[in-house]
Amino acid sequence: MSVIDIKGLSFAYAKQVVLEDINLTVEKKDFLAIIGPNGGGKSTLLKLILGIYEYSKGSITILSNKSKNSSSQIGYVPQDTNINIDFPIRVIEVVLMGYKSKRRRLFGYGKDELNSAMSALEEVGMDKFVHHKIGSLSGGQRQRVMIARALCANPEILILDEPTSSIDIGGQKEVYQLLKRLNKEITIIVVSHDISVILEYANRVAHINRKLSYHDISNREHNFSIDNNIEHFCEVELLEMLGSEQCIDCSESKCEWSSEK
Amino acid sequence: MIEALEFEFIQNAILAGILVSFTAGVIGSLIVVNRMVFLAGGIAHTSYGGIGLAVYTGIPIFLGASMFAVAAALLIAMLTLKKRDRIDTFIGLIWAVGMAIGVIFIDLTPGYNVDLMSYLFGSILAVTREDLYFMSALLIIILFVILVWYRDILAVSYDSQYAGIQGVNIKFFYTLILVLSALTVVIAIKVVGLILVIAMLTIPVYIAEKISSSLLSMMFSSGIIATIFTLIGLYLSYSYDLTSGASIIMVSAISLGIFLLLYRR
Numbered sequence: 001m002s003v004i005d006i007k008g009l010s011f012a013y014a015k016q017v018v019l020e021d022i023n024l025t026v027e028k029k030d031f032l033a034i035i036g037p038n039g040g041g042k043s044t045l046l047k048l049i050l051g052i053y054e055y056s057k058g059s060i061t062i063l064s065n066k067s068k069n070s071s072s073q074i075g076y077v078p079q080d081t082n083i084n085i086d087f088p089i090r091v092i093e094v095v096l097m098g099y100k101s102k103r104r105r106l107f108g109y110g111k112d113e114l115n116s117a118m119s120a121l122e123e124v125g126m127d128k129f130v131h132h133k134i135g136s137l138s139g140g141q142r143q144r145v146m147i148a149r150a151l152c153a154n155p156e157i158l159i160l161d162e163p164t165s166s167i168d169i170g171g172q173k174e175v176y177q178l179l180k181r182l183n184k185e186i187t188i189i190v191v192s193h194d195i196s197v198i199l200e201y202a203n204r205v206a207h208i209n210r211k212l213s214y215h216d217i218s219n220r221e222h223n224f225s226i227d228n229n230i231e232h233f234c235e236v237e238l239l240e241m242l243g244s245e246q247c248i249d250c251s252e253s254k255c256e257w258s259s260e261k
Numbered sequence: 262m263i264e265a266l267e268f269e270f271i272q273n274a275i276l277a278g279i280l281v282s283f284t285a286g287v288i289g290s291l292i293v294v295n296r297m298v299f300l301a302g303g304i305a306h307t308s309y310g311g312i313g314l315a316v317y318t319g320i321p322i323f324l325g326a327s328m329f330a331v332a333a334a335l336l337i338a339m340l341t342l343k344k345r346d347r348i349d350t351f352i353g354l355i356w357a358v359g360m361a362i363g364v365i366f367i368d369l370t371p372g373y374n375v376d377l378m379s380y381l382f383g384s385i386l387a388v389t390r391e392d393l394y395f396m397s398a399l400l401i402i403i404l405f406v407i408l409v410w411y412r413d414i415l416a417v418s419y420d421s422q423y424a425g426i427q428g429v430n431i432k433f434f435y436t437l438i439l440v441l442s443a444l445t446v447v448i449a450i451k452v453v454g455l456i457l458v459i460a461m462l463t464i465p466v467y468i469a470e471k472i473s474s475s476l477l478s479m480m481f482s483s484g485i486i487a488t489i490f491t492l493i494g495l496y497l498s499y500s501y502d503l504t505s506g507a508s509i510i511m512v513s514a515i516s517l518g519i520f521l522l523l524y525r526r
Contacts (some may be wrong), residue, residue, distance in 0.1 A: 050426055076426055087294055087419055088473040097416050100427065133474045149423075 001028045002061075003187050004049065009058030009251055022058065022212050026157075028130055031183045033202035034191045040089045040209040042191045046161055047190075050076055074185075075150030077160040080143055080167070082202060085135040091145050092130045095120055098152030120148040124178055140171025146177060157187045162176050164194055265499060268333040274505070278491040280396040281452045282461070286484030289462035290469065291438050293475065294418045298463055300337050300439065303352040305446045307333035307359025310379050312450075313366030322380075323395055323447060327358060329330040338436040365425050368415045381466035382454035383506030385495065396448045403441055407480070410434070416476050428483055453506035454490065465490060465512040468520050490516060 004026040011019040026028045036042050047053045049060060063073055075098070096109055096118040108245075112139055115235050121127040124144040134142060143163055150158055164172040172194060180201045191203070192198045197204070207213045265271045291507045292301045300513035308330040315325025333355055340351050367377070379387065398500065410467075416424035417434040442462075449458045494509030 005492065052426065054423065076423065078420065078423060083420060084294070084296075086470065088470055088479045089415070090420055090474055091308055093415065096418070097419070097423065097427065131474070 001024060003028050003030075003063055004189075005061040006049075006057075007061075009048065009055055009060060009160070010047075011041075011048060011053065011055050011057075017210065020210050021049075022208075023205060024103060026187060026189065029183060029185075029187055030204055031180070031188045031202045032190070032204045032206060033195075033196055033198045034208060035193070035198075035205045036208040038224050040206050043161055044158055045208060046076075046092065046189075046191055048103055049159065059106065068258065073156045075147075075152050075153060075155035075158045077143070077146045077158070079162045079165060081147070083134075083142070085142070087134065089134050091121070091126065091132050091134060091137070092117055094134055094145055095148045095152055098149035100153045106147070113217060116152050116154075117148070120151040121145075123151055123182075123245050124148045126138060131145075138171060139167030143171070143175050144168060147178065147182075151182075155186065157189065158182065158206075159189045161191050164189060164197070169197075172197050263335065268389075271499075273390070273393060274395055274495060276384045277385055277396060277452060278495055278509075279488050280393070280400055281448050282465075282491040283398045283484040284396070284445050285449050285461050286405060286465050286469070286481040286487040289406065289466040289487070290419060290476065290480040291414070292442055292462055293466045293470065294479075295435075296436060297439065299349065299443065300341070301442050301446060301462055302459050303337060303356040304333045304357075304439070305450070305455045306356045308443070308447055308450065309364075309380065309455055310362035310366070311361040312321060312361030313370075315346045316431050317366040317370045326447045326450065327444060329362075329521070330447050331440055333359060334443035335344035335407045335436065335438040338432075342432055344433065364395075380450060380454060381456050382504050383452050383457065384454075385452045385505045387449060388430065392448075392451060396451075399444050399448055399494045403445070403477065404439065406441065407478055409438075411477065413437070418476065429498050437494065453509055457506050457510045460510045460513060462519050464510075468517060471520075471524055487513075 003023045004024070006022055006024040007221050009019060009022040010017065022045065034042050034045065044053065048055050050061070065170075076164075092114075096113055098120070099113045099116055105226070117126060121130060126141060126144050126148060129137065129141065129145070134145065137145065147158070147188070157181075163179075164175050176197060179190070182188065185200075190198060190202070266275075297397050298525050308326040311325035311327065312322055312327025313325075314320070314329070315322045318325070335353060337352060341348050376384070380407050409515060413424070413434055414437075415428050416427065417431050418438075421435070445462070446455070446458055449461055465483040465487035465511045467477070468486055469482065473479035473482055488515040491509050493507055494512040496504040497503060499506040
């Protein structure tokens, strides 16, 4: 059963085409990794799915809903770099922002809201940090709080934009292990540069550079693991391994990921 | 100093200091966390155009300054929401044009004898009962708005994109914060003047941000810190015959220096 169905989607900023004729189907409980070069349209695609940007050509169907503003069943975790870590706010207040209710209290929080936020924090293992200031947490812990905020509304789909871009390798692994666990219940879509890490967890890879190429790697022969001392891959090399027809030559200067071992 | 409290103008000055400082602490918190300091500077200086207009036409100074400040806030909100790139250029332009309009109106005023320095550096000892009513009303409105919309204001200030996805009207709240900032700037001009107003809106807030764990506690603690700075500044101003606005800002700046030396976390 597909939870997201994108057909013939194109998008342009002013006259610059960013996405062209995108066709993508995301099945229930997929763990989809979206990779591609900077400026290739990855984050734009997420924002179109979330309804932040309006598309003019094509269609996006989310959980059988064709409305252009149908993001209510999607949990969203933005890039960590967008967040002001000096902001005076406690963990519980951040998570409560994810709660969606029709009737909001003027001041303070209702029992339902607090219970929902606490369950989300327990789910991500951050319930002991409820009253901590968000800026006092490590990058990995902060990102788990952001995931809890997205889970607060019980979404069916969880979308994460570069969730591990500013955290250490240990924190990255923690976040992806958490996502893998959550993937038993919900569909996960992750935009990431950390290909070698994410391939341990994703079952599908979509490569976006204006156009989209799509790879099912659930039965892949290559088993990438950071424990195998292969910390970084060049994306193009990787796509060649996966048999992409979109691959271009990989030169050192174009590689965003080093091949250090 | 105690005997000075018998004078009405001193009582007015102290009351105005408390009202304006608390308001500046609350709104300054929103300005700082939303990274609007430069925007608030633009609004403060643009309001000089309203002061010039008021002097020329004879309307109340608060009214003229408020009209220009609110118009500047709406214009800046529209520009920042629509055209974020090059926004610094537009704000710089609005800043300078507002000042220029003020200067020209004052040039055109026949027999002009208004003390220009009192608007640039404040004139807290000249606060009237009517000024106090305006300041009290503004503080009540601000506290009411924050009480009613605290969660939305918090969401927009912390992560506006996420707030937008959650259905919060970010344009409305962004504009609301700017308009409240504009009105706060207008009353703060009376106490510290338009040149020093930014320091009043930011120094207490910077200290409060370091010691607060929530936006609400930051607002109230910066309000209290700003009030303490203002009262000490007023005392020094009275005792040593110094300009009140400059005294308040110097007390704030020295306190910030001491705080930074002691607070290393």
